[in-house]
Amino acid sequence: MKKKVTLKQLAKELNLSISTVSKSLKNDPEISRKTIVRVRELAKFYNYKPNALAVSLKSSKTKTIGVLLPEILNNFFATALFGIQQEAAKEGYKIVTCFTNESYQKEVDYLETLTYSSVDGIILALSQETQIKNKVSHITELAQDNIPVVLFDRVSDTIQCDKVIIDDYDASKKAVSHLLDSGCKHILVISTIHELSVGKLRAEGAQKVVTAYTGATLSTIEVTQEDEGAKEITAFLKNHKVDGILGFDELSVALAIHIVNAIGKKIPEEIAIIGFSDSTLSRYSSPKITTISQHAEELGSMATALLLKRMNPDTSENTPNFTTKVVKTSLLKRASTR
Amino acid sequence: MKKKVTLKQLAKELNLSISTVSKSLKNDPEISRKTIVRVRELAKFYNYKPNALAVSLKSSKTKTIGVLLPEILNNFFATALFGIQQEAAKEGYKIVTCFTNESYQKEVDYLETLTYSSVDGIILALSQETQIKNKVSHITELAQDNIPVVLFDRVSDTIQCDKVIIDDYDASKKAVSHLLDSGCKHILVISTIHELSVGKLRAEGAQKVVTAYTGATLSTIEVTQEDEGAKEITAFLKNHKVDGILGFDELSVALAIHIVNAIGKKIPEEIAIIGFSDSTLSRYSSPKITTISQHAEELGSMATALLLKRMNPDTSENTPNFTTKVVKTSLLKRASTR
C-alpha cells in the first residue's frame, strides 16, 4: 500500500526541516537554488501532493463550490450544472452538488451541510417551495458566515446577492410575438411553473403582447398534476379554437407536443408550438420544435464566474456592488411554427 | 459578521478545558451529567458545529464521494447521478461531481484532483476514450492509495473492484425477441456506442437472437457523426425493407424516431421502434416509445451503497470479495411496438 507522502517524510529523508521543504516547493527565493532542486526532485520522485485538507484548514479555503439545484432530471438544470462544473474546473475548483427536489426543507438542510463542510461559496436556484413560501432567511444568513452566494434563474428580490437570470419577460414577449406574427390568433399558454418567479414573468410578458394586439385571446392552463393537466389541455383544445401554443417549461412543451399529435392536429399548420425548453424532445420531434434558447450552460458559467470573482476579489479594486446579469435569450426558429 | 464558534471559545466561556468540552459533546460517560448539560446548552445557543475540515484532517475521512461521469446531458447519467446523490445524503455523504466529456485525459486529471482533495471513495463510469484505449492504470492505482472505487455501467474487466451493471446482453435479446415476436422480420440496429463495453454486449445479444431465428436479417448502422449517421439511416430505410428498429442509446433512438417520422412511415405499423433510453423523448413521442428500462437511479444508488459498505466495513465480518451486481432491466411496453 502506497502511503501518501508528507512534508515531514521528505524533510527527514533530506535532512532538512519541514519549513525548508515547504518553502522549497514554493520556490521561495530565500532558499538556495541547490536545496530547492534537491527537494523538488525528491518530491517529484514520490509524487508528493500537499494534503488538501491540511491546506484548507490552514487557509480556511477549500476550493470547493456548493451547488444546490431544484432538480437534475431536467435539461435546463443539467445543462447549467455542466456549465458550472466546467467553469469551476478552469480555476481549480470542485463542485459539491445537491438536489432539493423542489423542497424547502431539503434546501435548508443541504445548505447547512454545505456551509458546515466549508464550501467557499454557493450557487443556487431556489426550490419551488421556497419561492412559494418566500422564506429565504436560510440564504440571507449566509452573508453572516461570509459565504458568498450567487443565485441563478430562480431568484428572489428579498435576497441581496449576485444573480444571473434570463430575460423571461422579454423572452415570453418574443415567443408570443412570433406566434402572432406568423398568423396565430388564438394562443394557449401552458405552464407548470406558475408559482415560480420565472413563470410569473413569462406570464406577464405573454399577456402584455396579447393585450397590445386587439382581438387576440390569451388563454392559460396551469398544470399542477400531469395526468389532470393532460386531460384539461385535451378538453380545451377540443372545445376552443387554438392555433398556437406556448409552453413555459419542459413538461408543458412535452404535453403540448404529445396532445396535439394525439388529437391529430397538424403542426404547425393547424397548431403552432413554441417552447422554453431545448430538450432532446424539442430537437428530435417531427417537426422540430421552435424554442426560446435559455443558454443554460452560459447561465451556469456566468454564475460561476461571478462567484469566483466574489470569492477572490481583485485587491486593487474595492468590493463591487451586487449585480444582476441578464442573459439574453434567443429564438431558435424551427419547424413547429410558421 | 458571525464567526464560527470553536471548541476553544466554548471552553473559555465555560471555564473548562477544550478536551472536556469535546468529550461532553460526545456524551462521554466519564464527564459528569451536569457538565455535559452545561456544555450542550451553550453549544446549542451558539449553534456550534464542529469544523469539518479539522475533523477530516484528524480522521482522514471527508465524508465525500467523488463521482466521475462521461456526460451529464444524457438522461441515463443524470438519473444515475440523482440516485447517487440521494443515497449518499442518507448516510451524510456529499458528492463532488466531474464530467469527463468522454475524454481519457480529463478522466485522469479529474481523478487526480478528486483523490488529492481527499474523497473517501469514487464512483465512476468509464469515458468512451478510456474504454477504447483500455488504459486503466489511473484507476487501478487508486487501490494503492486505499481509495475504494465502484464502477458502474461502463466497466472494465481489467479493473478489480465492485461493479454495478445492467444485463446488457440479455436486455438486448429481450428487445429483439420482442420485435420478432410481434412480427418484425427485418430489424435494424442503430448504435452510437459500438466502441463501448455496453454497446458491444448489446450487439452480441441482438445478434444471438437473430441468428437463432432463421431467415431474419440483422443490419447494424454504427453512427459516429450525427449528420452523416442520419443520412445513412435515411438511405438505408429507403433502400431496404426494415420493419423494426432497435436503438442502443439515447441519440440512436432520437435519430430513429425522427427519421422514421420524416420519411412518413407509420409507427409501429410499418416500422416498430424500441430503445434503450427512457428520455422525455421516448415518453412524449407519438406514439410513446417502447423502452428497455435501465433503472438508472437504482444503478446509482446501488453503486453508492456498495461504496459506502466498502468504505465503512462491518468490523464483525472480514472484507468481502469484490462483487458485480447486475441490475435486471425490464421491458416497458408502449405504443411504438406491436
Add this chain to the structure above:
DNA sequence: ATGAAAGCGCTAACAA
C-alpha cells in the same frame, strides 16, 4: 470528573 499535551499536515512569522 477534568485537563494537559501530542498530533493530523501544513504555513508563516520569527530566530538563528
Add this chain to the structure above:
DNA sequence: TTGTTAGCGCTTTCAT
C-alpha cells in the same frame, strides 16, 4: 540560508 515555533480545530491518550 535554514530552522524553530506556534497555530489552524479537533480527537484522544494519558495524567491528575
